[in-house]
Every structure is written in C-alpha cells, then in structure tokens.
Amino acid sequence: MAAAESYPDDLKYHSEHDWARIDGDEAVLGITWFAADALGELVHFEPPATGSTVAKDDTYGEVESVKAVSDLIAPLSGEVLDVNQRVVDAPEIVNEDPYGDGWLIRIRLSDPSEVDGLLDLDAYKQVLAEQ
Amino acid sequence: MAQMLQRTPLHDRHVALGARMVPFGGWEMPVQYTGVIQEHRAVRADAGVFDVSHMGELEIEGPRAHRLLQSTLSNDLDRLAPGEAQYTLLTNERGGIVDDLIAYRLARHRFLLVVNASNHLTDYEWLKERELEGSDVRDVSDEYALIAVQGPRAIERLGLPPARPFTFAEAVLDGVEVMVNRTGYTGEDGCELLCMAEDAGQLWDAVLARGVVPCGLGARDTLRLEACYPLHGNDIGPETDPISAGLGWTCALDKEFTGVDRIREVKARGPEQRLVAFVMIERAIPRHGMPIEGGGEVTSGSHSPTLDIGIGMGYVPSRIAQPGTELTIDVRGRPRAARVVKKPIYKRED
Numbered sequence: 001m002a003a004a005e006s007y008p009d010d011l012k013y014h015s016e017h018d019w020a021r022i023d024g025d026e027a028v029l030g031i032t033w034f035a036a037d038a039l040g041e042l043v044h045f046e047p048p049a050t051g052s053t054v055a056k057d058d059t060y061g062e063v064e065s066v067k068a069v070s071d072l073i074a075p076l077s078g079e080v081l082d083v084n085q086r087v088v089d090a091p092e093i094v095n096e097d098p099y100g101d102g103w104l105i106r107i108r109l110s111d112p113s114e115v116d117g118l119l120d121l122d123a124y125k126q127v128l129a130e131q
Numbered sequence: 132m133a134q135m136l137q138r139t140p141l142h143d144r145h146v147a148l149g150a151r152m153v154p155f156g157g158w159e160m161p162v163q164y165t166g167v168i169q170e171h172r173a174v175r176a177d178a179g180v181f182d183v184s185h186m187g188e189l190e191i192e193g194p195r196a197h198r199l200l201q202s203t204l205s206n207d208l209d210r211l212a213p214g215e216a217q218y219t220l221l222t223n224e225r226g227g228i229v230d231d232l233i234a235y236r237l238a239r240h241r242f243l244l245v246v247n248a249s250n251h252l253t254d255y256e257w258l259k260e261r262e263l264e265g266s267d268v269r270d271v272s273d274e275y276a277l278i279a280v281q282g283p284r285a286i287e288r289l290g291l292p293p294a295r296p297f298t299f300a301e302a303v304l305d306g307v308e309v310m311v312n313r314t315g316y317t318g319e320d321g322c323e324l325l326c327m328a329e330d331a332g333q334l335w336d337a338v339l340a341r342g343v344v345p346c347g348l349g350a351r352d353t354l355r356l357e358a359c360y361p362l363h364g365n366d367i368g369p370e371t372d373p374i375s376a377g378l379g380w381t382c383a384l385d386k387e388f389t390g391v392d393r394i395r396e397v398k399a400r401g402p403e404q405r406l407v408a409f410v411m412i413e414r415a416i417p418r419h420g421m422p423i424e425g426g427g428e429v430t431s432g433s434h435s436p437t438l439d440i441g442i443g444m445g446y447v448p449s450r451i452a453q454p455g456t457e458l459t460i461d462v463r464g465r466p467r468a469a470r471v472v473k474k475p476i477y478k479r480e481d
Contacts, residue, residue: 041166043416044415046465066353066433066434066436067349067433
C-alpha cells in the first residue's frame with residue numbers, strides 16, 4: 001500500500017525531491033513522497049557501492065518503476081557507509097514508507113557545512129508548489 | 132505546430148477515475164489508474180478492462196475485397212470463414228512489416244481490420260492506393276469504440292457463453308449492442324468489445340459494474356511483453372521481416388502477397404538475426420534501445436510483475452538466439468546477464 005502524502009519537518013530537502021536526515025557527521029538519504037508517487041511503484045534500486053563516495057548534486061544511483069528510470073541526486077557529499085539492502089530486495093518499500101523503512105543509503109559527511117545549503121520543509125513545499 | 136492529442140469517447144471517465152493520462156500514438160490515453168503492477172495482477176488473476184478505442188478500424192467491402200486483402204496481407208484469408216478472425220501482417224515490397232493487425236471476416240465479401248493507432252492512416256492509404264474496382268476501403272475508426280476485457284474470469288464476469296479464440300459474434304451486453312471478439316493482447320482469456328462510439332460510456336460503466344478492474348496502457352504493455360506479443364514500432368516495423376521476428380507462422384508463403392519473395396528468401400537462407408525473449412539473471416530492468424553484447428538490441432523491456440524480474444525481447448545474431456544462451460545487456464554502461472528463453476515468457480494454464 002502506498003503511503004499517504006507527507007513531508008516530515010525534521011528532514012532537510014533537496015529540490016530534486018531527495019531528503020536527508022542528519023545525525024552528527026552522518027546522514028541517511030532517501031526520496032520524498034512526491035518523487036515516489038510520480039514514479040509509481042518502484043521495482044528496482046541500483047545502489048552505489050559501500051565505501052564509494054557521493055558528491056552533492058551528483059547522481060549516486062537509480063530507482064526504476066515499471067515505466068520510468070530516475071537518477072538519485074545526492075543532497076550532500078560523503079562516503080557511503082551503508083546501503084538499505086531491504087530496499088534492494090523489495091524496492092516497493094520506498095512507496096510504502098519513504099522516510100522510514102524506505103531509506104536508501106547512509107553516508108559520512110565530507111563537508112557538514114553543506115547542510116546549510118539544503119531546504120527546510122517550508123522551502124521544499126515552495127518547490128512542490130511550483131511543480 | 133503542436134499536434135492536438137485525440138481523445139477517446141471514454142476520456143472523461145478515465146479522468147474521473149483518477150487515471151494518469153499520457154500521450155500515446157497521437158492519443159491522450161490512461162497509462163494507469165491505481166498502479167501498473169496492481170492492474171497487471173488483476174488481469175492475471177481475475178479480469179481487467181482497457182480502453183483501446185485509439186486503435187483503428189478499416190472496413191473493406193465488395194466482391195473483390197477478398198482479392199485485395201489476400202494480395203496485401205500475409206496470412207491466408209481462405210482459412211477464414213465468416214465469424215472468424217486471424218492475426219496477420221500488412222507487408223511492404225521489401226518484406227517489411229507495415230503493420231500487424233487482426234482481420235475479421237464479417238461476411239463473405241466484407242472484412243474488418245483492427246489496426247494499430249499510430250499506423251491507421253498509413254494502413255488506410257496503403258490499401259486505398261491498391262483498391263480494386265469492387266473493393267471499397269473505408270476508415271471507420273471514428274465510428275467505433277473498442278474495449279478489451281481480459282483475464283481468467285473476464286468471460287464469466289460478462290456473462291458471455293464460451294467460444295473459441297479468434298471467433299466473434301454479435302451480442303447485447305447490458306443493453307449495448309456489441310461485437311464480441313475473442314481476441315486480446317494480454318496472454319489471458321477474454322474478449323475485445325467493439326461498439327458504436329456513442330455507446331462506449333454505457334458499455335464501460337456496465338463492465339466496471341460487473342467488477343472488472345480498469346487498467347491502463349502500462350499494464351497492457353507488461354502483459355503483452357510477458358506473453359511475447361510484438362509491439363509494432365518497437366519489436367517489428369517496416370525494416371524488419373516476419374521470419375526474423377518469429378512471425379513466419381502468419382505468412383502463407385504458398386500464396387502471392389506484397390514482398391512475399393523477400394520473405395521466402397529470408398526463410399530459405401535463414402535469418403541473420405532473430406527476435407528472442409529473455410529474462411534477466413542479474414537484477415536489472417532492460418529497456419528499449421539497450422545494446423546486447425554480440426551485436427543485438429533490446430526492442431522491448433520491462434519489469435515482469437508475474438516473475439518479479441526484468442524481462443525483454445530483442446534482436447540478436449541467430450548464433451546466440453537459442454533458448455538457454457546467456458546474453459549480456461548494456462544497462463546504461465553496466466553489463467548485466469540475461470538468458471534467452473522460449474517464447475512466450477508467460478503462458479496461462481489451460
């Protein structure tokens with residue numbers, strides 16, 4: 001069952017419909033409800049390798065629905081500590097719980113000051129309003 | 132100039148049902164209502180309904196209708212009695228496939244062709260140019276709506292009597308006069324209902340009221356791909372011949388029709404490439420246009436909701452076309468292993 005539309009206010013957002021949950025010098029990344037809904041039920045998650053680095057605003061992987069492929073855009077730079085293997089095995093979890101069990105990767109931030117450049121909930125809602 | 136998208140008589144109903152509408156072959160069509168996978172499963176498990184009114188209908192009538200079609204279509208019309216239908220190809224002089232279609236023999240001297248939406252004008256002009264005295268070709272696409280009801284419980288839900296595949300009959304369904312065609316594009320039992328355009332709304336509502344799930348073109352595509360039905364424009368086209376495409380069975384090579392010599396040649400020497408079906412061994416979703424190592428290309432690819440893996444069709448050199456052969460698909464720069472399988476990928480249990 002796809003989740004109802006929501007955008008938690010404890011997250012930071014990127015205009016490409018990605019979110020980051022910051023925890024010290026680490027962050028968990030995922031895609032927003034809007035992105036998951038626009039794609040439809042996810043059937044594939046192509047993750048980066050653990051230990052590889054991701055760069056802010058660059059592609060770090062892909063998600064696919066039956067009809068579409070979408071690049072995943074890193075909201076922050078860092079080293080990949082962990083990939084959500086449950087989502088690799090059952091990508092539809094992202095549609096069911098985009099901010100919880102549907103997280104995608106966890107990274108160690110290489111430049112924590114980048115967090116200041118992300119959108120807060122109000123700013124992200126502005127982005128959504130312009131869609 | 133931006134092309135105006137055409138709308139079927141059911142457009143407003145799709146929008147009211149919350150469908151996601153997309154452009155397809157010059158038409159604005161529902162790609163999904165609730166979700167491609169759910170809709171796909173409804174058709175495999177029970178029954179789904181598709182608005183396929185975008186498809187074209189041509190009527191050919193007259194004492195020479197048979198002669199015109201027998202010389203332009205690949206299959207043998209002599210095997211068709213009134214009340215029967217057949218899958219057949221409109222071929223060009225090079226033996227390429229102008230369109231694939233279903234021919235219905237309405238009467239001895241009257242045929243209906245149901246053709247692909249994006250080819251219907253080409254087909255019409257093709258036949259009109261070759262029209263013989265005594266074979267009147269008419270484009271009747273705007274007069275009709277076409278609704279496909281597909282799935283193991285489709286016939287039962289519609290309250291229709293059993294009938295053989297590729298036959299048709301007149302019926303009245305919940306007050307609407309329909310032509311019930313035992314044909315489809317999903318690999319399931321079911322029918323395609325042809326009705327007058329102005330009756331389409333009433334028919335659609337009646338079918339939904341019988342508990343049939345509305346399904347979009349997204350599910351139609353995954354269903355047909357599992358069943359390995361080619362999609363014209365992707366898997367077959369004016370530059371591909373029926374033998375390489377595995378459609379030799381639709382070609383009566385003992386009769387004369389456009390391009391038959393070229394098709395006989397390919398058959399005699401064996402095709403250089405073949406359209407194969409494959410399933411992914413590694414996790415990945417093949418897509419149209421992806422290269423296949425060894426000189427091939429994916430022509431259709433998707434996630435298979437039934438098998439829960441990536442599946443596809445594509446042309447490969449004949450030496451690697453045998454079922455069981457491993458292929459490597461170039462998935463946006465990543466090599467991913469697949470295996471050639473016997474067609475169809477999905478076959479319903481009888």
